[in-house]
Amino acid sequence: MKQRLLIVLVVLLCLTAFFAGIVAVQPEEFHITRSAVMKATPDKVGERIDHFKAWADWSPWAKLDPNSKEEFEGPAQGPGAIMKWSGNDEVGEGKMTILETRPGEYIKIQLDFIRPMVASNLVEFQLEPQGEETKVTWSMSGKNNFVGKAFHLIVDCDKMIGGDFEKGLNSMKALVEAPPALTEEPQSKAKPDADAVLEKPAEVNKPSEQSAPVDSVTTPPAP
Template identity: 40%
Template sequence: MLKGVAIFAVVLAVGIAGVLVFALSKPDTFRVERSLAVKAPAEAIYPLVADFHRWTGWSPYEGRDPGMKRTFGGTAVGKGATYAWDGNSNVGAGHMEILKANTPSKLRIKLDFERPFEGHNTAEFTFVPQGDATLVTWAMYGPAPFMSKVMQVFLNMDSMIGKDFEAGLASLKKLTEK
């Protein structure tokens, strides 16, 4: 029996070491990006993103915790606007601040997660006119610390976050194409 336990321990240690070594091969940064053409001018879409108060109407994260606490600060809209949230395990806690607001073409947001995992990323929204439509792109990028790399061995971050971005963009489309 002792021999069986020892074999199991060795196999487990080799498996863990393999995961850790494989995690080291993952990139040091990540980027998730989705785009959608919306049949509306950028001037109609941009205000829904530049005002954190309006995110409840389209963000896929807003409905995941009805009891989520929200705090707004800084300027009301655009550069300097801040938003903090504290919710259940589906939304965690964190805060955002709009760092760059080029009306109506681009927004850059500092995005800091506190839980369930700490993370310091950048979110960007770009609005590019295309005839009678606007190509809206939602991107998030940042460093991939070692624990993030270990998670990437088991989870596809692009698919997970990408689905949320697709849902949010679809909601923006629905709101502005009325």
């Protein structure tokens, strides 16, 4: 019995050592990037990124937890702007801080995770004008500690996170390419609707001022 337990223990130690060896040789850093071309100016696209409150309109994680909480600190946009969030297991908890902004060109963000795992990564947005369009490149990079290496070994992070980036870019594309909402014409220039015409009789239906009133017409007596 003891011999069997010893064999099992040795096998487990060998498997653990083997797995640890594989983890150890994984890359020290990771880099995930996705791009999309949008029919909008770099400034118009940049406004959706530089304002954290605007992320709710296109972020791929905004709909994962309708009850998530967001807090905003610092300036509304640009370096120093901060957004903190806390939600369910899919959203987790963390903080984003804008480090650098070059309007219409580049935005750098420090991304700090608290849940489901502690990590600090760098997020960048590159805006490249292409005629009347803009190429938007969204990337995230960071260091891989042992836990991070093991996680990347088990989970295809490029596919998982890259897929979220693609969803976010598609949402942003639809948002910035949408035509502006049509505004109503001023009341003085608006055409009268059918109900208004029906409620107000036409002038031709009114009796003429020069016509004799109905009760002024006489009828000759019967013979």
